[in-house]
Amino acid sequence: xxxxxxxxxxxxxxxxxxxxxxxxxxxxxxxxxxxxxxxxxxxxxxxxxxxxxxxxxxxxxxxxxxxxxxxxxxxxxxxxxxxxxxxxxxxxxxxxxxxxxxxxxxxxxxxxxxxxxxxxxxxxxxxxxxxxxxxxxxxxxxxxxxxxxxxxxxxxxxxxxxxxxxxxxxxxxxxxxxxxxxxxxxxxxxxxxxxxx
Amino acid sequence: xxxxxxxxxxxxxxxxxxxxxxxxxxxxxxxxxxxxxxxxxxxxxxxxxxxxxxxxxxxxxxxxxxxxxxxxxxxxxxxxxxxxxxxxxxxxxxxxxxxxxxxxxxxxxxxxxxxxxxxxxxxxxxxxxxxxxxxxxxxxxxxxxxxxxxxxxxxxxxxxxxxxxxxxxxxxxxxxxxxxxxxxxxxxxxxxxxxxx
DNA sequence: TTTTGACCGATTTTTAAGAAAAGTCAAAAA
DNA sequence: TTTTTGACTTTTCTTAAAAATCGGTCAAAA
Numbered sequence: 001x002x003x004x005x006x007x008x009x010x011x012x013x014x015x016x017x018x019x020x021x022x023x024x025x026x027x028x029x030x031x032x033x034x035x036x037x038x039x040x041x042x043x044x045x046x047x048x049x050x051x052x053x054x055x056x057x058x059x060x061x062x063x064x065x066x067x068x069x070x071x072x073x074x075x076x077x078x079x080x081x082x083x084x085x086x087x088x089x090x091x092x093x094x095x096x097x098x099x100x101x102x103x104x105x106x107x108x109x110x111x112x113x114x115x116x117x118x119x120x121x122x123x124x125x126x127x128x129x130x131x132x133x134x135x136x137x138x139x140x141x142x143x144x145x146x147x148x149x150x151x152x153x154x155x156x157x158x159x160x161x162x163x164x165x166x167x168x169x170x171x172x173x174x175x176x177x178x179x180x181x182x183x184x185x186x187x188x189x190x191x192x193x194x195x196x197x
Numbered sequence: 198x199x200x201x202x203x204x205x206x207x208x209x210x211x212x213x214x215x216x217x218x219x220x221x222x223x224x225x226x227x228x229x230x231x232x233x234x235x236x237x238x239x240x241x242x243x244x245x246x247x248x249x250x251x252x253x254x255x256x257x258x259x260x261x262x263x264x265x266x267x268x269x270x271x272x273x274x275x276x277x278x279x280x281x282x283x284x285x286x287x288x289x290x291x292x293x294x295x296x297x298x299x300x301x302x303x304x305x306x307x308x309x310x311x312x313x314x315x316x317x318x319x320x321x322x323x324x325x326x327x328x329x330x331x332x333x334x335x336x337x338x339x340x341x342x343x344x345x346x347x348x349x350x351x352x353x354x355x356x357x358x359x360x361x362x363x364x365x366x367x368x369x370x371x372x373x374x375x376x377x378x379x380x381x382x383x384x385x386x387x388x389x390x391x392x393x394x
Numbered sequence: 395t396t397t398t399g400a401c402c403g404a405t406t407t408t409t410a411a412g413a414a415a416a417g418t419c420a421a422a423a424a
Numbered sequence: 425t426t427t428t429t430g431a432c433t434t435t436t437c438t439t440a441a442a443a444a445t446c447g448g449t450c451a452a453a454a
Contacts, residue, residue, distance in 0.1 A: 002426090026415055037429050042417065106416095106436065151383050158355025161362065186348050194391030199395090223446060234398050239448065303405065303447090 006044050008034060010054050022052060023101040049107050055098070056115060060122065063091055067126055077134035081188045084126065085156070089181050100171065120157075124149045131195075140195050152191060156184050203241050205231060207251055219249060220298040246304050252295070253312060257319065260288055264323055274331035278385045281323065282353070286378050290371075297368065317354075321346045328392075337392050349388060353381050 012033045016025040027048055031041040045051040070083045102112075127149040134140035163180045164172060209230045213222040224245055228238040242248040267280045299309075324346040331337035360377045361369060 005427095027417085028415075038416090039418080039430075040428050043427070046417090048416070104437095147383075148387075151380060151387070154356055154359050154380060155352055155384055158357070158359035159351055160355070161358040162351050162355035165358065183348060183351060186344075187352055190345075190348075190391035191387055192391070194387035194389070202396095224448085225446075235447090236399075236449080237397050240396070243448090245447065301406095 002044070006054070009041060009044055009051070010058060013051055014055055014058075017052075017055065018095065018097045021097050021100040023105045027051075049111050053115060056119070059091070059095060060119075063087065071126075071129060071133070075133075075137065077130060077139055078189060078192045080130045080133075081127075081192065082185055084130070085181055085184050085188065089177065093177070096172070120153065123153050127152050134195075139197065140192075141197050143195060148195065152188075155187060155191070159183050159187055199241070203251070206238060206241055206248070207255060210248055211252055211255075214249075214252065215292065215294045218294050218297040218299075220302045224248075246308055250312065253316075256288070256292060257316075260284065268323075268326060268330075272334070274327060274336055275386060275389045277327045277330075278324075278389065279382055281327070282378055282381050282385065286374065290374070293369070317350065320350050324349050331392075336394065337389075338394050340392060345392065352384060352388070356380050356384055 009030065013025070013030050016030055016033065027041055028038050030051075031038045034041075045054070066087050067084070070080060070087070074080045074083055124146075128145050131140065131143075131145050131149055131152075135142055135145070160180050163183060164176070206227065210222070210227045213227055213230065224238060225235050227248075228235045231238075242251070263284050264281070267277060267284070271277045271280055321343075325342050328337065328340075328342050328346055328349075332339055332342070357377050360380060361373070
C-alpha cells in the first residue's frame with residue numbers, strides 16, 4: 001500500500017525531526033532509517049518540503065481532535081481561550097524541535113509563507129468559532145468576528161514573540177514558556193472583558 | 198566648550214546613523230565628517246556605544262516634551278493611548294534607521310539589554326501614568342497598574358513584531374507601518390474596554 | 395586640555411577548495 | 425506497471441587562509 005509506505009516515511013521523518021530539528025536532518029538519514037534508498041524516498045515525496053508539509057498536516061489533524069472536544073465541552077468564552085492556550089503549550093512542548101533552526105533551511109520563502117499562513121488562518125478560524133459561540137450565547141457583544149479573531153491571534157502570538165525576543169532563536173526553557181503562557185492568559189482575560197456584554 | 202563639541206559629534210553621528218544605520222557607520226567616517234581625527238573623537242566618547250547612548254538619551258528628552266504635553270491636554274484614556282501610538286509612529290519614522298541591522302553589531306549583550314530595557318521601562322512608566330489617571334478619574338476599574346502596563350506595552354510591541362514577522366529585519370515600508378499602527382489601535386480599544394468601569 | 399598619526403588586536407569580508415546535502419534519471423527488480 | 429536503486433548533477437554549507445576593516449589605545453605634539 002502506497003499510503004502505508006508514506007505513513008512509515010512520515011513516522012521516521014518525524015522521529016528524526018523531533019530529535020535533531022528539520023534543518024539538521026538529511027533525507028539520506030531518513031532513508032537509511034527505513035533501509036530505503038534516498039531515490040526511493042523521493043519517489044514518495046518529491047522534495048523535502050512536501051515531506052515536512054505532510055507531517056504538519058498530520059499534526060493539524062491530531063490537534064483537531066482536542067480542539068473539537070474542548071469546543072463541545074466548555075461553554076465559557078474565557079475558559080475556552082485559556083484551554084486553547086494550554087493546548088498550544090502542550091503541542092508546542094511535544095513538537096517544538098520542528099520549529100527550531102528553521103531559518104537556516106533554504107526552502108523557498110513562498111512555501112513557508114503559505115504553510116505558516118495556513119496555520120495562522122486555522123488558528124483564527126478556531127478563535128472565530130469561540131467568539132461566535134460567545135456572541136450567540138449572549139455572553140459577548142456583537143462585533144466583526146473575522147477581524148477581531150485575527151487581532152486576537154496576532155496579539156497572542158505577538159506576546160510570545162516579544163517575550164522570547166530577549167533570546168531570539170535559542171532553545172526556550174520551560175520556565176520561560178510558563179511565563180509567556182501566563183502573560184497570554186492575562187491578555188486573554190482583558191481581551192474577553194473588552195468584548196463582553 | 199566641551200559640551201558643545203560633544204553636541205557637534207552627536208549631530209554628525211546622528212546624521213550618518215540615520216542615513217546608513219548604526220552598524221554600517223564607522224567611527225572614522227564620523228570623525229572625517231567633522232574633520233577630526235578618530236583619536237580625537239575617542240577623547241570625547243570612550244567607545245562607540247557611549248556615543249549611541251548619548252544619541253538615545255537625546256531622543257528620549259525630545260520625546261518627553263510631546264508626551265508631557267499630551268498627558269496634560271488629553272483627559273480620555275483611549276485617546277491618550279492612541280496619541281501615544283501616533284507619537285511612536287512619528288518618532289519611528291524619524292529615527293527608524295537607528296534600529297536597523299543592530300543585530301550585526303558586536304557590542305556586549307548586557308549593554309544592549311540594559312539600554313533597550315530602559316526604553317521599555319520608560320514606555321511602561323508612561324502607560325502607567327495614563328492608567329493611573331484613568332483610575333483616579335473613575336474611568337477605569339482598579340487594578341495592578343504596574344503589571345497591566347507592562348502587559349499592555351508587551352502586547353503593543355508584540356503586535357508590531359508579529360506583523361513585521363513576515364519580513365524579519367528588512368526595511369519596512371510605509372503602508373506596512375500604517376497597517377501595524379491600525380492593529381495596535383484596535384487592540385488598544387479592546388484593551389481599554391476590558392479595564393473600563 | 396585638546397589633538398593627532400601611528401599602531402594593535404579583534405572582527406569581518408573575501409576567496410577558494412572540499413564536503414555534504416538536495417534532487418535527478420536511466421535502468422533494474424518486483 | 426509499480427517500485428526500487430546506484431550513479432550522477434547541482435546547489436548549498438563548511439572550512440581555512442588572506443586581506444581588509446574597524447574599534448580602540450598611546451605616546452607625543454600643539
